[in-house]
Each structure stands twice: as structure tokens, then as C-alpha cells.
Amino acid sequence: MVHIVKRMRKLRELLWIRVGPGAIIFPKEVSKIRMEFSANIEGGHRGARKFWREMLPRIKYRNPALPIEISRHKDKLGPSILEVYTTVKAAAAAATPASTTPTPSAEAGAGATQDTLSASPEAPAHTIDLRMAQESEILAQLIARTGATVLKATAEEKEELAEIAEFKERSEKDRVEVREKLEAKRREEEMLRLARGEMVAAT
Amino acid sequence: MAQARPLLAPLSRLGVSSSSIPKSDIPRLTSLSYQTIRCATMKAKPTQQKKKKTRNTFIQYDLKRADQFSLVDAMHYIRAFEVGRNPSSSKYEMHVRVRTLKNGPVVRNRLRLPHAVKTDLRICVICPPGSKVAIEAKAAGASLVGEDEIFERVKEGVVEFDRCICHTDSLQKLNKAGVARILGPRGLMPSNKTGTVVTQVGTTVRNMVGGSEYRERLGVIRMAVGQLGFTPEEMQTNVKAFMDTLKKDIGQMSDRISKEIHEVVLSSTHSPGFTLNGEFRNANSVPTKDLSGPM
Incomplete structure (x- = not known):
């Protein structure tokens, strides 16, 4: 089993899933989120993957009942989109008429309906194009479109985060120090070994 | 020195990184006495001479300070x-x-x-084909039932199951068939120790399917x-x-x-x-x- 100290440290760092970018709560009408992007970052899918790895856990933690689906394909020219489904689609569409057919993601959305199966029969309320987008941009767009509330870290949590950061910095310094010491020792041993070896060869 | 160099060079290249090939100006044996590294572990040396008692339990830790979750x-x-x-x-x-x-x-x-x-487990039962046991095993959800055919298949290298159990009566035949060489390393060879040699095949298979x-x-x-x-x-x-x-x-x-x-x-x-x-x-x-x- 992994050592207890290691595990507990990791659990302490669990804080990252509670606070930080992505700690948002969606309004009630958001019923599902679906992402689709390539398994490879080539072709502008990097931001999408980063978003999934770093921010989706926070979103899922804050919205545990919200189904989040991800499908990854092999085609680098394939769709790279994030779709938000809502229960009251008509109301949402009326509220944000511009976002249902955003100009940049029009062709991406069309591609999605063509070659991939949309999971639910109704069309998504919002579609965000993820191609060439940074993960922070994706999050900003998502918040703007759905009107999600962003949770701020409390003072204690900030303090704890700072503590963890400081700890990490210190451990990096220690690591360098120890490595230097170890390397010096190895060098010495090596020199000694060579000296002895040479002496044997000389006699 | 001139003889030693060609002898030494290939050796050191084999053993350690080539960056450590000695330069001729290394001060050999001169400052060795000052080359001890000062760190805490050196001080503790005399106590290390005593042979450490080997422990026969795993190191346990205190869970009082650990975070626990529901x-x-x-x-x-x-x-x-x-x-x-x-x-x-x-x-x-x-x-x-x-x-x-x-x-x-x-x-x-x-x-x-x-x-x-896990629901898609493939189970192989070794018992005389056509017997009552075989029918029972089939009914319980075994995917392969038989004796000689299975041995033949296994010997050809086709192992299409994840678990293998054997009826007590067929154990001798199994041991003679010489499939242990193939099944053994995969942990599939039935034996009494693992509880895979049984008389009541039906119940075992049923337990195994969801087990x-x-x-x-x-x-x-x-x-x-x-x-x-x-x-x-x-x-x-x-x-x-x-x-x-x-x-x-x-x-x-x-x-x-x-x-x-x-x-x-x-x-x-x-x-x-x-x-x-x-x-x-x-x-x-x-x-x-x-x-x-x-x-």
C-alpha cells in the first residue's frame, strides 16, 4: 500500500478539486454536458483535453448530479465541441438567441451532426467550439453562456493552498540539495574506484 | 600509465558513464583523507554495527491524524x-x-x-463430456465443458477462458494431459489448494460467474x-x-x-x-x- 504520509499529503492536496478555476455551480436547468474532441492534441484539441483533466473534475465535484459525457475520436480534423443540454430548451434559447448558432462553431456543429451520433435526440442549447481554445477561455465561455455561479475560495482555503504551494517549493529545493550531495558522494566513490583500479593496473 | 590507459578506458566506458574517465591531472591519493562527506548518517555509524533485529510484522501507523471519509x-x-x-x-x-x-x-x-x-467471465469446466456434471455446468453458465478437446485446444495454445475448474473424477486425467505447463503460469491450473477441484461443479460455477x-x-x-x-x-x-x-x-x-x-x-x-x-x-x-x- 502507498505510504500513509504520501496518501495523506495527496488527500490534503484534494483541496485543488474544491477550489480553483472550474469551481462553479450550474443553474438548475442545465441537464447534461457533453464534450467531443480528438484523443490527440494535434489539430487544436489541447485546450479541450486540458479542460477535461483540470476543470471538469471541479465542475463534477460541485455538480455531482450532472451527467458529463466525453467522447474522443481519432480524427484530428473532427469536431471539437462542448455541448450544454438544458431541460427548458425553449426558454434558454430565447434568453440567449445569439449563442445557439455561434458563427465560429457553426461548421464544427454541423460536422458533429454529420459524422457522430448526438447522444440525445434534442439539440443542445449551447455549443462551444473548443478548437484552438485555451482551457481558461473555454471555462469563461461556459460560465458566460450558462450563467453559472463561480465559487470563491474562502480565506482558510487560500491559506491552505498557499501552505501547500510553499511546501512544494521547499521540497523542490530540498530535492536539489539532496541530489547534489548524492552526486558529490558518487563522484568521490567513482574517483576512488578509478584510483584503485589504476594502481592495480600499474603494479 | 601509458599501458594502463587503453586497458582502463573501455572498461570504464562499459561500467559507468564516459564522463568519469579520469583526466591525467587528477590528484590521486593526495587529498583522500579530506574527502569524507559530512552528513548526519556518518555520525550514526557505530550504532549501525550492531545487527538490526529483523521485524516479523509490517510497520503500522497511527490513523488518528489521518483524514477519514464517509x-x-x-x-x-x-x-x-x-x-x-x-x-x-x-x-x-x-x-x-x-x-x-x-x-x-x-x-x-x-x-x-x-x-x-465483472459479468463477462469465461469459465472452463473439465469433466467427462455428456455426463450429468457436464450438463449441470453448462446450465450454470460455463462456456467450455469437456476433457480431451479442451486439453487439445490448450496444447495448441488456445486458452479461451479466464477461470478453470475441474471435477474431482477428472483430476487424474487432467494431470496426465500435461497442460499444467501452459495453464500453470497463467494461474488457471485447477488444484485443491485454490479450491478449483470440486465435486459440485454447478454451485461453484454459479458462484464464480459473479464472484x-x-x-x-x-x-x-x-x-x-x-x-x-x-x-x-x-x-x-x-x-x-x-x-x-x-x-x-x-x-x-x-x-x-x-x-x-x-x-x-x-x-x-x-x-x-x-x-x-x-x-x-x-x-x-x-x-x-x-x-x-x-x-
């Missing part, structure tokens, strides 16, 4: 970590740490969870206990069933051996491990309904 909380975190993963490929795992001897007997058993984790095995290794028992799509209630029954069987197993061992459960950890394929505190949920947990839906 089942629902742990599942809440785990589901967040597993976001977007394929729910059928990621699994919940249990790790149970026991206080035990290093060289003592180990817990090892098989159990059938109330909610099966999973566990054993203690280095003081820890690990087992997959659930699929990611399970609800907290399903997980609760599964965890309970697992722990009950485990406790019963430990209780059945001889009196001289003391084994106690020290720590129970729940993790999943992509998440860190969460130490469980034995409660289902606490006051601040999210409602279980939230964790029951699809991922």
Missing part, C-alpha cells in the same frame, strides 16, 4: 476524479490493511458480491468492489458483503494467529485512496440521489 463523501470525490471516463472500464477498489505477521498464513478466498463487478477472488499480499487485501455506475446503496451492500466475508475468514483462521483490520481504503482506477471511517454518510454529505445518476 462512503458517500469518498464516492463524491471519486466520481469527480473519474469524470468523463468510460464507466464500464473504471472500477471502485477496496484496499484493506490488516495487522498481521509477515510470514504468517494469508487470507485468501472467493466471494460473490451482491452486485457483480471474485481476493488474497492478502504484504498485509493488504485488494479487491474490485464495484463499477463506477453503482449507486451509494449498491456500493454499501457490496462493501458490507466484502467486509463480512473477510472478517469471517479471519475468524476462521487458527487461534494463534491474530489478524485485525487496520485500515479500509476506497479508491478507483483514476483517483487517490480515501480512508473510510465506516459510516455511510455524514451530515454534510451530498444526497445519495445525486450520486446515483449516470456519470
Whole structure:
């Protein structure tokens, strides 16, 4: 089993899933989120993957009942989109008429309906194009479109985060120090070994 | 010196990195006495001379300061970590740490969870084809039943099953067939020790279809206990069933051996491990309904 100290440290760092970018709560009408992007970052899918790895856990933690689906394909020219489904689609569409057919993601959305199966029969309320987008941009767009509330870290949590950061910095310094010491020792041993070896060869 | 150099160079290139080939101006034997490295470990040397007593238990740690979670909380975190993963490929795992001897007997058993984790197990039953036992095995869900045909297939290198059990009457035939060389390394060879040589084939197969095995290794028992799509209630029954069987197993061992459960950890394929505190949920947990839906 992994050592207890290691595990507990990791659990302490669990804080990252509670606070930080992505700690948002969606309004009630958001019923599902679906992402689709390539398994490879080539072709502008990097931001999408980063978003999934770093921010989706926070979103899922804050919205545990919200189904989040991800499908990854092999085609680098394939769709790279994030779709938000809502229960009251008509109301949402009326509220944000511009976002249902955003100009940049029009062709991406069309591609999605063509070659991939949309999971639910109704069309998504919002579609965000993820191609060439940074993960922070994706999050900003998502918040703007759905009107999600962003949770701020409390003072204690900030303090704890700072503590963890400081700890990490210190451990990096220690690591360098120890490595230097170890390397010096190895060098010495090596020199000694060579000296002895040479002496044997000389006699 | 001139002779030594060509002899030495290839050797050192073999053994260590080539950067350490000595330059001719290395001061040999001159300043060796000052080359000791000053660090704390050197001071402790005299005490190290005493031979260390070998311990025969695993190092235990205090759980007082550890963060512990209720089942629902742990599942809440785990589901967040597993976001977007394929729910059928990621699994919940249990790790149970026991206080035990290093060289003592180990817990090892098989159990059938109330909610099966793995359902597509292929089972091979070795018994005379066409007999009553064979029919029974087929009915219970075995995918392969037979004797000589299976031996032939296995010898050709075709092993199309994940578990293999043998009827007591066919054991001799199995041992003579010479398939142990192929099945043995894969852990498929039936033997009395693993409980895969049985008389009541039907019940064993039935238990195996939804069953999973566990054993203690280095003081820890690990087992997959659930699929990611399970609800907290399903997980609760599964965890309970697992722990009950485990406790019963430990209780059945001889009196001289003391084994106690020290720590129970729940993790999943992509998440860190969460130490469980034995409660289902606490006051601040999210409602279980939230964790029951699809991922």
C-alpha cells in the first residue's frame, strides 16, 4: 500500500478539486454536458483535453448530479465541441438567441451532426467550439453562456493552498540539495574506484 | 600509465558513464583523507554495527491524524476524479490493511458480491463430456465443458477462458494431459489448494460467474468492489458483503494467529485512496440521489 504520509499529503492536496478555476455551480436547468474532441492534441484539441483533466473534475465535484459525457475520436480534423443540454430548451434559447448558432462553431456543429451520433435526440442549447481554445477561455465561455455561479475560495482555503504551494517549493529545493550531495558522494566513490583500479593496473 | 590507459578506458566506458574517465591531472591519493562527506548518517555509524533485529510484522501507523471519509463523501470525490471516463472500464477498489505477521498464513478466498463487478467471465469446466456434471455446468453458465478437446485446444495454445475448474473424477486425467505447463503460469491450473477441484461443479460455477477472488499480499487485501455506475446503496451492500466475508475468514483462521483490520481504503482506477471511517454518510454529505445518476 502507498505510504500513509504520501496518501495523506495527496488527500490534503484534494483541496485543488474544491477550489480553483472550474469551481462553479450550474443553474438548475442545465441537464447534461457533453464534450467531443480528438484523443490527440494535434489539430487544436489541447485546450479541450486540458479542460477535461483540470476543470471538469471541479465542475463534477460541485455538480455531482450532472451527467458529463466525453467522447474522443481519432480524427484530428473532427469536431471539437462542448455541448450544454438544458431541460427548458425553449426558454434558454430565447434568453440567449445569439449563442445557439455561434458563427465560429457553426461548421464544427454541423460536422458533429454529420459524422457522430448526438447522444440525445434534442439539440443542445449551447455549443462551444473548443478548437484552438485555451482551457481558461473555454471555462469563461461556459460560465458566460450558462450563467453559472463561480465559487470563491474562502480565506482558510487560500491559506491552505498557499501552505501547500510553499511546501512544494521547499521540497523542490530540498530535492536539489539532496541530489547534489548524492552526486558529490558518487563522484568521490567513482574517483576512488578509478584510483584503485589504476594502481592495480600499474603494479 | 601509458599501458594502463587503453586497458582502463573501455572498461570504464562499459561500467559507468564516459564522463568519469579520469583526466591525467587528477590528484590521486593526495587529498583522500579530506574527502569524507559530512552528513548526519556518518555520525550514526557505530550504532549501525550492531545487527538490526529483523521485524516479523509490517510497520503500522497511527490513523488518528489521518483524514477519514464517509462512503458517500469518498464516492463524491471519486466520481469527480473519474469524470468523463468510460464507466464500464473504471472500477471502485477496496484496499484493506490488516495487522498481521509477515510470514504468517494469508487470507485468501472467493466471494460473490451482491452486485457483480465483472459479468463477462469465461469459465472452463473439465469433466467427462455428456455426463450429468457436464450438463449441470453448462446450465450454470460455463462456456467450455469437456476433457480431451479442451486439453487439445490448450496444447495448441488456445486458452479461451479466464477461470478453470475441474471435477474431482477428472483430476487424474487432467494431470496426465500435461497442460499444467501452459495453464500453470497463467494461474488457471485447477488444484485443491485454490479450491478449483470440486465435486459440485454447478454451485461453484454459479458462484464464480459473479464472484471474485481476493488474497492478502504484504498485509493488504485488494479487491474490485464495484463499477463506477453503482449507486451509494449498491456500493454499501457490496462493501458490507466484502467486509463480512473477510472478517469471517479471519475468524476462521487458527487461534494463534491474530489478524485485525487496520485500515479500509476506497479508491478507483483514476483517483487517490480515501480512508473510510465506516459510516455511510455524514451530515454534510451530498444526497445519495445525486450520486446515483449516470456519470
